[in-house]
Amino acid sequence: MLRDGEATAPIQFETPNGAVQTVGGQGPLGTRLRFPQVSADLRHRYCSGYLKIDVMAALIRAQPRFLQQRTLIVTGERADESHARAAYATFEPHRTDTRGSPRRLRHVDHWRPVHHLHERDVWAMMRRHGIVPGPAYRLGWSRLSCLACIFGGPDQWASLRAIAPAWFERIAGYEDRFGCTIQRHCGIRALADRGRPYPAAVTQPDLARRALCSSWAEPVRIASGNWQLPAGAFGHSRGPS
Ligand code: SF4
Numbered sequence: 001m002l003r004d005g006e007a008t009a010p011i012q013f014e015t016p017n018g019a020v021q022t023v024g025g026q027g028p029l030g031t032r033l034r035f036p037q038v039s040a041d042l043r044h045r046y047c048s049g050y051l052k053i054d055v056m057a058a059l060i061r062a063q064p065r066f067l068q069q070r071t072l073i074v075t076g077e078r079a080d081e082s083h084a085r086a087a088y089a090t091f092e093p094h095r096t097d098t099r100g101s102p103r104r105l106r107h108v109d110h111w112r113p114v115h116h117l118h119e120r121d122v123w124a125m126m127r128r129h130g131i132v133p134g135p136a137y138r139l140g141w142s143r144l145s146c147l148a149c150i151f152g153g154p155d156q157w158a159s160l161r162a163i164a165p166a167w168f169e170r171i172a173g174y175e176d177r178f179g180c181t182i183q184r185h186c187g188i189r190a191l192a193d194r195g196r197p198y199p200a201a202v203t204q205p206d207l208a209r210r211a212l213c214s215s216w217a218e219p220v221r222i223a224s225g226n227w228q229l230p231a232g233a234f235g236h237s238r239g240p241s
Contacts, residue, residue, distance in 0.1 A: 001029060001032055001033070001034070001035060001036070001167075001174070001222075002031060002032070002033065003032045004031050004032075004033060005030075005031055006075075007025055007026060007027040007028065007029055007031070008024065008027050008032075008046070008050075009024075009025060009038070009094075010023060010024045010025030010027070011023050011024050011054070011055050011058045011149065012057070013055065013058070013059040013062075016065075017048070020102070021062065021063075022155070023058050023059075023062045024058060024220045032046075033177075033178055034180060035150060035175075035180070035182045036048075036150055036180075037150075037230060038130075038150050038151060038182065038183055038184075038200035040082070040084045045150070047118070047146070047150065050105045051146075051153040052145065053095075056073065057094075057096050058197055059096055060094075060096040060106070060108060060218075061096055062142065065123060066096075066106050066108065067104060067106050067115070068105055068201030069106070070107045070108075070113055071094075071107065071108045071109070072108075072109050072110075073094050073108060073109070073110045073111070074111050074113060075110070075112055076112070076113075076114050077109075077112050077114075077115060077117050078114055078115055078116075078118075078122070079116060079119055080117075080118055080119065081143075082221075088112060088114070088115060089112070090111070090112050090115045091109065091111050091112070092109070092110050093108065093110065093112070094108035094109060094110040094231070095110075096108045096132045097174075099108070104151065114206075119234060123229060123233055126227070127224060127229075128202070128224060129221070129224070130221045130222045130223055130224040130226075130227055131220065131221060131226075132218075132219060132220050132221065132222055133229075133230040135207055135210065135211035135216070135231075136211060137230035137231070138199040138200065138202040138204070138207060138230040138231060138234065139163070139198060139200050139204060139207060139208055139211060139231065139232070139234070140159060140198025140199065140201050140231045140235065141156065141159070141198070141232045141233030141235075142234070142236065143235075147160060147164070147167075148160055148167065148168075148171055150183075151153065151194070152184050152188075152191070153191070153195065153236070154191045154192065154193075154194040154196075155195040155196055155197070155198060155236075156188075156194025156195070156211075157179075157188045157191045157192040157195055158192040158193075158194075158195035158196055158197045159190045159195075159197040159198045159201045159202075160192075161197070162197035162201055162202050163201050163205075163208040163211075163212070164208075164212055167212075168192070171188060172187065172188050172189050175187045175188065179197075179239055185189075198231065198232070199231070200230075205238070225236075
């Protein structure tokens, strides 16, 4: 986003032996200085590609260990989430697949096992297996990957401002600097003014603090009988189309 007469930044990933490998960073010079656009089109909503999709593809393409192998990529999009996601295939060759190649053969499939499920089915499955919902869901967010998603509505921005005011102001500062807000009709300060922080976010400051740390050492599985539906379940926070 801050690219200013520069190449797209390189991608770093961890390899099985713990080393960090770097690829890319030598592309043509260019300037963005704009937020990803609030759009279903991934060319304009470039955050999804640059933060997730392209990173996964780059690390597979860069490592010979995926050659002459069969690899399965598993992701969690659901048809219910949007029209765009409803059109996704449940099973298809991954974008890195080269199964027909005589020289660099890489068999990579992409499976979306929860594509047909409703939200209630996912929570029921997590309860059955005692999978602890991520802390963001327990704080009231109902749709993620990113805490400060560009699709955020008033309550989501108000919640970010409540638990991470410096983070919020940094993003608002980029709106000022770019002269262009994330959502065209108003900036995130005005959006947050119209919203109300999620009660679960403001009443659990310790969980909010731990959720904002860069590491997480708490159990991810518990006894199914102790499982609780998180505050963000069946909520209205918005996410990618
Ligand atoms: S969660 Fe939102 S901000 Fe994050 S990559 Fe997806 S669309 Fe972009």
